[in-house]
């Protein structure tokens with residue numbers, strides 16, 4: 223039997239999906255609870271479902287995007303995904319949340335804006351340490367806007383097409399015009415940092431410069447998301463080419479607690495002492511914390527437990543902290 227908080231967590235995670243069957247089952251669950259006399263829970267479930275329906279209706283229609291698949295040469299440069307992530311899954315600072323909501327709002331109303339000669343923000347630079355949600359952000363933007371997510375593969379661009387990277391890069395930017403989507407250029411600056419012969423390095427520099435020029439010139443309706451770990455080493459001229467620079471940071475105490483609670487929601491046991499868990503997770507990235515929780519949930523499932531144990535979560539958090547210390551000192 224699902225518990226009340228589990229039902230609510232499930233609804234929060236998936237409410238808003240345009241899925242008639244989901245809504246129907248959720249309403250049946252609410253009715254079932256009402257019949258059992260759980261009127262408060264039933265009312266809360268119903269309110270959540272209705273709020274999600276209102277959100278859906280009040281949003282401007284999002285044009286359905288045909289399933290796109292890069293073909294020919296492009297297939298070697300771009301991979302496509304159709305992610306299903308909700309903005310509510312992300313645990314970020316208030317500032318980052320505000321910036322992401324602004325991008326989504328401007329994109330959802332892009333036609334209204336362009337009707338007045340205004341351009342929605344669509345060129346984003348995401349800066350921050352590993353595992354803080356940069357790649358996840360690109361997935362969330364694509365999912366929320368119901369657009370395909372194209373990931374540009376710089377490695378094959380440089381290594382496979384030595385001498386032709388510039389023309390290949392142009393091909394990628396042609397695709398931005400032809401197929402509206404979220405285009406993720408992940409770790410794009412590793413271009414300049416990779417080791418190689420003098421010739422390789424010169425080519426990488428040229429490609430990076432070309433990339434920045436193409437971003438500047440691009441007037442398509444696609445979103446450009448460039449992500450990097452090395453914000454401090456990038457020059458300020460680069461920042462000007464983007465509509466917004468979004469900075470990600472390791473989670474603070476309140477974010478850690480939200481992450482732990484979200485990640486463990488479906489396996490939460492009454493014995494969990496979050497104050498201790500938060501202390502143990504201090505210093506870890508979002509990604510490490512989520513993974514430690516997943517490991518603890520696997521333990522619970524394999525040991526036929528309905529909830530995770532405090533010891534198991536602590537152990538996995540400690541393991542991750544230890545390997546982090548090991549990496550720092552090696």
Ligand SMILES: Nc1ncnc2c1ncn2[C@@H]1O[C@H](COP(=O)(O)OP(=O)(O)OP(=O)(O)O)[C@@H](O)[C@H]1O
Nearest residue numbers: 311312313351352353354355356357358508509512
């Ligand atoms: N802010 C966040 N909120 C919730 N979950 C997160 C967040 N950041 C990371 N995660 C979890 O960690 C996973 C990995 O994060 P992601 O790949 O987005 O990190 P990244 O910032 O792109 O790291 P890298 O710089 O190493 O590429 C995500 O799929 C998600 O499960």
Ligand SMILES: [Mg+2]
Nearest residue numbers: 356357408449
């Ligand atoms: Mg990433």
